[in-house]
Amino acid sequence: xxxxxxxxxxxxxxxxxxxxxxxxxxxxxxxxxxxxxxxxxxxxxxxxxxxxxxxxxxxxxxxxxxxxxxxxxxxxxxxxxxxxxxxxxxxxxxxxxxxxxxxxxxxxxxxxxxxxxxxxxxxxxxxxxxxxxxxxxxxxxxxxxxxxxxxxxxxxxxxxxxxxxxxxxxxxxxxxxxxxxxxxxxxxxxxxxxxxxxxxxxxxxxxxxxxxxxxxxxxxxxxxxxxxxxxxxxxxxxxxxxxxxxxxxxxxxxxxxxxxxxxxxxxxxxxxxxxxxxxxxxxxxxxxxxxxxxxxxxxxxxxxxxxxxxxx
Amino acid sequence: xxxxxxxxxxxxxxxxxxxxxxxxxxxxxxxxxxxxxxxxxxxxxxxxxxxxxxxxxxxxxxxxxxxxxxxxxxxxxxxxxxxxxxxxxxxxxxxxxxxxxxxxxxxxxxxxxxxxxxxxxxxxxxxxxxxxxxxxxxxxxxxxxxxxxxxxxxxxxxxxxxxxxxxxxxxxxxxxxxxxxxxxxxxxxxxxxxxxxxxxxxxxxxxxxxxxxxxxxxxxxxxxxxxxxxxxxxxxxxxxxxxxxxxxxxxxxxxxxxxxxxxxxxxxxxxxxxxxxxxxxxxxxxxxxxxxxxxxxxxxxxxxxxxxxxxxxxxxxxxxxxxxxxxxxxxxxxxxxxxx
Numbered sequence: 001x002x003x004x005x006x007x008x009x010x011x012x013x014x015x016x017x018x019x020x021x022x023x024x025x026x027x028x029x030x031x032x033x034x035x036x037x038x039x040x041x042x043x044x045x046x047x048x049x050x051x052x053x054x055x056x057x058x059x060x061x062x063x064x065x066x067x068x069x070x071x072x073x074x075x076x077x078x079x080x081x082x083x084x085x086x087x088x089x090x091x092x093x094x095x096x097x098x099x100x101x102x103x104x105x106x107x108x109x110x111x112x113x114x115x116x117x118x119x120x121x122x123x124x125x126x127x128x129x130x131x132x133x134x135x136x137x138x139x140x141x142x143x144x145x146x147x148x149x150x151x152x153x154x155x156x157x158x159x160x161x162x163x164x165x166x167x168x169x170x171x172x173x174x175x176x177x178x179x180x181x182x183x184x185x186x187x188x189x190x191x192x193x194x195x196x197x198x199x200x201x202x203x204x205x206x207x208x209x210x211x212x213x214x215x216x217x218x219x220x221x222x223x224x225x226x227x228x229x230x231x232x233x234x235x236x237x238x239x240x241x242x243x244x245x246x247x248x249x250x251x252x253x254x255x256x257x258x259x260x261x262x263x264x265x266x267x268x269x270x271x272x273x274x275x276x277x278x279x280x281x282x283x284x285x286x287x288x289x290x291x292x293x294x295x296x297x298x299x300x301x302x303x304x305x306x307x308x309x310x311x312x
Numbered sequence: 313x314x315x316x317x318x319x320x321x322x323x324x325x326x327x328x329x330x331x332x333x334x335x336x337x338x339x340x341x342x343x344x345x346x347x348x349x350x351x352x353x354x355x356x357x358x359x360x361x362x363x364x365x366x367x368x369x370x371x372x373x374x375x376x377x378x379x380x381x382x383x384x385x386x387x388x389x390x391x392x393x394x395x396x397x398x399x400x401x402x403x404x405x406x407x408x409x410x411x412x413x414x415x416x417x418x419x420x421x422x423x424x425x426x427x428x429x430x431x432x433x434x435x436x437x438x439x440x441x442x443x444x445x446x447x448x449x450x451x452x453x454x455x456x457x458x459x460x461x462x463x464x465x466x467x468x469x470x471x472x473x474x475x476x477x478x479x480x481x482x483x484x485x486x487x488x489x490x491x492x493x494x495x496x497x498x499x500x501x502x503x504x505x506x507x508x509x510x511x512x513x514x515x516x517x518x519x520x521x522x523x524x525x526x527x528x529x530x531x532x533x534x535x536x537x538x539x540x541x542x543x544x545x546x547x548x549x550x551x552x553x554x555x556x557x558x559x560x561x562x563x564x565x566x567x568x569x570x571x572x573x574x575x576x577x578x579x580x581x582x583x584x585x586x587x588x589x590x591x592x593x594x595x596x597x598x599x600x601x602x603x604x605x606x607x608x609x610x611x612x613x614x615x616x617x618x619x620x621x622x623x624x625x626x627x628x629x630x631x632x633x634x635x636x637x638x639x640x641x642x643x644x645x646x647x648x649x650x651x652x
Contacts, residue, residue: 031552038447042456045444046463048520052478055488059481072488122371125364132357133365141375146577147633149382150625151605152612156399157382176374206363227469235471238587242613253471257591260477276481283474290469295462302461302528 053291059280060084067276083281097282100252104234107251111171111233116225123181124210127188145178158243169243170251174232180225187221188214223300231290252286389623395616409623419624422607423580425600429589430579433515437522438575442568444523445530446556461531464524476591479517480504507597514588514601526571533567534560569643577636580604580628604628 054074062071063078071077090096125131126138149157154173163169191214199209215222240254260279358365384400389409391401413419444464451457467475483489483503490500503509537560545555561568586605593601604624612621 034450034552035452038450039456041447042451042460045523046460049463049467049524052482055482056478067486070486070491072486072491118371118374121367125361125368128361128364131361131364132354133368137368137372140372144375144379144383146636147383147629148379149385150622150629151608152618152622152625153382153385153388153399154378155613156388156393156618157378157385159396160399172378175378176371206361207367210367231469235469235473237471237473253473256471256477257473260473260480261591276484276486279477280481283477287470287474291466294466294469298462298465 053287056280056284059277060284062277064277083277084285087278087281087285097252097255097285099248100250100255101285103249104251104253107167107170108230108233110167111175112226112229114171115175115177115229115233116222118176119181119184119225119229120210120215120222122176123184124188124214126181126185129189141178141181145182155242164243165246165249167249170236170239170249171233173239173243174236177229177232180228184218184221184225187218191217220300220303223297224303227294227297227301231294234290256282256286386622386626386629388619389626391619393618393622395618401619409619410627412620413624413627418602419604419607421599422602422604426580426585426603426605429511429514429585429603432511433518433585434575434579436515437519437526438572440519441523441526442530445527445534446560448527448531449534449560450552461524461527465528466524467521468525470521472587472591475517475521476588479513479592483513504592505594505596507600510593510597510600513592514585517588529567529571530564533564537563566648569646573636573639573643576639577632579635580631 051074055072058074058076059067060083061076061079061081063080066077088095088097122141126134126141128134158164158169158173163172195213195217196209199213200206204212235253237251237253237257240249240251241257244250244254259275259282381399388399388401390405390407392403392406393399393401448457448460451460481487485500485502489503494500501509503513541559541563542555545559550558585603586609589601589603590606590609593606605628608621608625608628611617611624
């Protein structure tokens with residue numbers, strides 16, 4: 001009896017196994033074709049994504065003559081680094097590019113640190129379900145994602161606060177991003193409560209719990225937010241356009257905008273061609289730090305986005 | 313699915329906490345003659361959590377000043393603004409500015425352009441992103457998968473200034489696209505200054521920039537699918553393609569719905585479109601490239617018509633809110649997912 005009983009399920013398993021194997025053999029041709037096609041599609045997408053960057057790099061190292069002659073390949077023609085020297089030195093030999101670059105670094109560092117700090121200050125209490133004030137605080141914060149003041153009201157406010165032509169006029173309008181706060185809150189919510197309670201029993205106060213327990217456990221989300229905020233400050237040019245009239249305070253992204261726009265429209269195609277290598281060079285220099293840093297933070301932000309996004 | 317589970321867990325936890333609190337309160341009630349009032353309970357909450365309240369003060373002040381004051385600053389749509397005067401305007405309320413833009417032709421041109429640009433972009437980008445996510449999910453070699461992801465996320469982090477600079481370089485009359493056209497014997501096209509090309513350029517470059525990043529939430533949802541579902545499908549004799557149709561897509565349906573709501577809510581919004589349109593557009597392409605937010609900028613900041621521009625901006629914001637609410641309602645009914 002017992003032998004029979006045992007043998008039946010085994011037999012079934014084997015059958016399934018065979019069925020499976022058959023299936024795999026049947027599928028393999030179609031699936032192989034699919035894999036090949038899929039790989040080709042991915043190669044094409046990767047190439048299409050990278051091509052504009054490579055093109056810019058090639059242009060920035062090419063000679064002016066080659067560019068005017070319509071040189072468009074990915075290998076620089078008339079290789080030289082004079083363009084880079086010219087861009088860094090500036091038209092008037094006053095190294096203005098470096099000043100804009102320095103401004104951007106300053107704004108990015110100060111802005112990112114403040115943004116991170118205050119976003120944590122908001123997101124951490126928001127993640128505590130039992131906190132009474134959250135009944136009002138969550139809608140208060142989240143509503144700003146769906147409706148806001150609009151461009152003019154914000155502009156008028158900054159003028160009124162006399163933040164124009166100061167670093168704060170550039171930083172403050174984007175200090176706390178509600179979307180990022182929500183992502184952080186979701187992450188903080190996933191921290192086991194037991195750990196925090198254990199910390200409190202060991203005599204930590206609420207700050208201590210945040211600093212010594214929640215913060216070290218939140219490295220993925222904090223790294224992600226550092227990247228996001230830093231990129232936001234690094235790339236922003238529009239706040240500068242609105243609020244920074246003083247050329248000495250410009251960030252590099254805004255300077256770039258002025259030279260790209262200033263390089264003549266279609267009415268003046270010659271001017272556009274003349275400065276193509278200079279523009280490319282300035283763009284490469286501006287984008288370089290992001291391209292260098294971002295792959296190393298990737299594993300964090302994928303993790304951070306996934307946890308935050310799925311929970312939302 | 314997991315969302316529901318979480319909600320249940322949360323509710324259970326909250327229930328437990330409430331019961332605990334009540335038990336504690338009863339314990340207190342035993343020795344105190346008076347019932348604990350609501351105010352006392354709030355005071356207790358404050359005494360225990362005052363440090364958390366302290367943390368939140370500065371951000372709340374920030375939100376009041378930089379988010380809510382401008383929100384009420386929308387009143388400029390109804391009251392006259394004097395430069396340097398109160399940011400809430402002066403004088404009686406009036407609908408003058410609304411009447412002005414409702415009857416102005418450039419506004420409706422900008423409005424329809426906004427709808428067309430955002431609509432086209434949504435229709436093209438949304439399915440492509442989903443397909444791309446499904447294709448990435450099929451890659452078995454983990455290194456290759458990671459490489460594809462890293463590369464395709466990259467454009468998301470690039471400043472719009474640089475993206476538009478690249479577009480101009482690539483599409484200029486001496487650029488590679490025109491070189492390609494010329495080598496096929498075609499005539500060179502000055503893409504950037506032709507109104508009929510603006511929409512194509514806008515949509516294509518948008519897809520280029522957001523294709524990879526758009527997949528991240530889909531991929532997150534896909535990693536959360538229970539593998540036993542696939543195993544069951546295999547046992548039932550499903551092919552790879554059938555598994556995608558009958559397992560993967562139903563499992564990520566809530567994510568699809570959520571992202572679609574957000575996108576529909578942004579149909580009239582400026583979102584990322586403002587920067588790109590402002591940087592790429594020029595007077596020659598205005599008939600297709602002028603959108604509401606660039607119109608607001610030009611009328612308000614450049615021409616100093618603050619009231620008029622605020623009215624237009626408010627109109628845009630309200631339509632956005634209505635669209636989002638409607639999309640949310642539909643999604644709640646149809647896909648059983650909603651943002652709130």
